[in-house]
Amino acid sequence: MERFSEVAYMKKLLTILCMAACLFSTTIQSFAADDVKNSEAYTNYGSNFDSLVQQLVGYSDEELEELKNTTTSAEDVQLIESWTAVKDDLGAYIGVLECEVEESTSELTVTMKFDFTNRDITMVYSANSESANITFDKVLTKMEILKKAGLNTLIGMGTTFIILIFISLLISTFSFIPKLFGNKKTDKTESVEEKKVELPVETAAEELADDLELVAVITAAIAVAEGTSADGVVIRSIKRADNAKWKKA
Secondary structure, eight states, X not given: OOOHHHHHHHHHHHHHHHHHHHHXXXXXXXXXXXXXXXXXXXXXIIHHHHHHHHHHHTOOHHHHHHHHHHOOOHHHHHHHHXXXXXXXXXXXXXXXXXXXXXXXXXXXXXXXXXXXXXXXXXXXXXXXXXXXXXXXXXXXXXXXXXXHHXXXXXXXXXXXXXXXXXXXXXXXXXXXXXHHHHHHHHHHHHHHHHHXXXXXXXXXXXXXXXXXXXXXXXXXXXXXXXXXXXXXXXXXXXXXXXXXXXXXX
């Protein structure tokens, strides 16, 4: 019984190779390291993908665009677009560097690394019972990895410092808050104290004026009743009489 992964892989691969043969044929000499070329993974899968990459290398941009426009397979369109994104600065094709296969009862994954004069690329083929996709990615050089790591570090540290500066400025504004609310509280306290001081003085002055007027009236009444002058009458104190006695009188 044939494994579904081999059927799916061959079906998709033969579609691309047939389209390539219809446009033109090209021969590119390539090599694979002995340990890769003699491996079971390369024999069963890698050699076919090696031929596929050789075909793709020979296509111009116009031919790739024509291939994409004539195919009806979404997987083929994705393959062509992925290859177009990495092909420009690769240089001449040299051969296969690595080939690894991971296979299970439900999925097949083939990972290969291809050597070019300017830059290496990796290819990942993933297939299951429903779909099969091929993607290409550039292999970053050590200098590019260092630049990318440095840029990420710079962005991370810069963001951290900006946040710390913002927090420091925010904390520094806290010192002004007690002053703002402290002045308002002091003003309110002083206003209340002034009211507390002023109110008793005004009340005492009013009571004193009322008492003097009452003393003058009582002095005049006594002087009239006794038939003497007001100068001879001296009032020492004034006491309020019980209302009950007035009622009985």
